[in-house]
Amino acid sequence: MNKDSIHNVHIVDEKVLITPAELKQKLPLPQHLRQRIEQHRQDISSIIHKKDSRLLVVIGPCSIHDIEAALDYAKRLKALSDELQDQLYIVMRVYFEKPRTTVGWKGLINDPKIDGSFDVENGLHIARKLLLALVDMGLPLATEALDPITPQYLADLFSWSAIGARTTESQTHRELASGLSMAVGFKNGTDGSLATAINAMKAASMQHSFIGINQKGQVNLLHTEGNPDGHVILRGGKTPNYQTEFVQQCEQALEKAGLETAIMIDCSHANSNKDYRLQPSVAENALQQLVNGSRSIIGLMLESNINAGNQSAEQPVNEMKYGVSITDACIDWETTDELLRKIADGLKNRVK
Numbered sequence: 500m501n502k503d504s505i506h507n508v509h510i511v512d513e514k515v516l517i518t519p520a521e522l523k524q525k526l527p528l529p530q531h532l533r534q535r536i537e538q539h540r541q542d543i544s545s546i547i548h549k550k551d552s553r554l555l556v557v558i559g560p561c562s563i564h565d566i567e568a569a570l571d572y573a574k575r576l577k578a579l580s581d582e583l584q585d586q587l588y589i590v591m592r593v594y595f596e597k598p599r600t601t602v603g604w605k606g607l608i609n610d611p612k613i614d615g616s617f618d619v620e621n622g623l624h625i626a627r628k629l630l631l632a633l634v635d636m637g638l639p640l641a642t643e644a645l646d647p648i649t650p651q652y653l654a655d656l657f658s659w660s661a662i663g664a665r666t667t668e669s670q671t672h673r674e675l676a677s678g679l680s681m682a683v684g685f686k687n688g689t690d691g692s693l694a695t696a697i698n699a700m701k702a703a704s705m706q707h708s709f710i711g712i713n714q715k716g717q718v719n720l721l722h723t724e725g726n727p728d729g730h731v732i733l734r735g736g737k738t739p740n741y742q743t744e745f746v747q748q749c750e751q752a753l754e755k756a757g758l759e760t761a762i763m764i765d766c767s768h769a770n771s772n773k774d775y776r777l778q779p780s781v782a783e784n785a786l787q788q789l790v791n792g793s794r795s796i797i798g799l800m801l802e803s804n805i806n807a808g809n810q811s812a813e814q815p816v817n818e819m820k821y822g823v824s825i826t827d828a829c830i831d832w833e834t835t836d837e838l839l840r841k842i843a844d845g846l847k848n849r850v851k
């Protein structure tokens with residue numbers, strides 16, 4: 500690395516990583532799974548555009564840190580999803596990248612060993628291997644698109660993405676969303692700003708030209724055509740915004756902007772005041788809105804894990820409790836199972 504008084508002043512080290520093409524050669528997507536992902540993406544697009552009346556449910560751990568627990572969770576979710584498929588279209592949260600308010604563990608790709616060793620190359624391998632196993636189980640997968648480069652390594656395996664509350668206003672993320680090959684939900688800003696999400700959805704639906712990388716890892720100029728499958732995710736701000744008045748406000752703002760009136764309610768984050776025990780009551784409120792005839796709510800997001808709550812990421816991995824989040828607190832599997840059954844059941848009474 501060239502380091503002198505004007506170059507790389509604050510860079511300590513650099514390392515060349517495997518290219519996206521090389522990683523995909525090692526861990527390829529088999530043809531039959533490719534068709535499955537195409538189908539999942541189409542199904543989600545149909546829900547967003549109201550051609551499929553099922554409720555999209557993006558659910559799973561706040562972040563993935565333990566592969567065995569992720570597979571265990573996925574097995575349970577897949578069985579439940581098969582049972583409830585007439586009412587719910589369940590997509591598993593497989594979040595590998597965490598945006599932090601200040602600092603903290605940034606996710607499995609950045610630091611797979613959770614010990615500050617930052618073995619990103621290994622993180623990319625572990626992530627891709629897990630995604631392949633999960634797609635093979637038959638689950639559609641969701642993530643937050645945070646780093647603008649990692650989608651080249653992994654995006655072929657996802658069927659839905661979010662742009663998070665901390666990045667919805669960022670041009671880089673709007674450009675990225677305009678080129679992603681799947682539906683993208685835009686969270687409102689952390690301050691509750693709805694305009695941030697609506698502007699993002701509008702911007703991402705349009706063409707962009709920006710710098711990125713290609714499969715060979717070369718720096719490229721990318722031209723995108725815009726993403727037609729955007730939607731807003733209400734996640735609360737200073738106060739929650741899942742209630743009818745906010746949903747209707749959002750619906751009107753989307754209509755005014757000439758955008759699809761597609762809204763997902765995030766039952767976690769500021770909508771639950773970051774108290775995981777409140778997630779079910781937010782989901783039940785959204786269910787009531789649906790039963791009363793809301794057509795703009797197309798989905799729910801829930802943070803769920805095998806066991807409830809969360810634990811510190813700053814402890815030895817072998818002392819961590821199994822199936823407990825090391826980022827945001829989650830509802831446990833029993834609560835998840837009961838809640839999803841209740842929602843599916845409640846949707847049978849929906850005014851058609």
Ligand SMILES: O=C[C@H](O)[C@H](O)COP(=O)(O)O
Nearest residue numbers: 597598599600601603826827
């Ligand atoms: O969903 C996860 C968190 O809310 C987000 O990554 C911010 O986390 P932090 O406030 O603990 O940094």
Ligand SMILES: C=C(OP(=O)(O)O)C(=O)O
Nearest residue numbers: 561663664665686734768
């Ligand atoms: C970070 C997340 O949410 P938000 O961007 O709403 O804080 C998340 O869903 O993991």
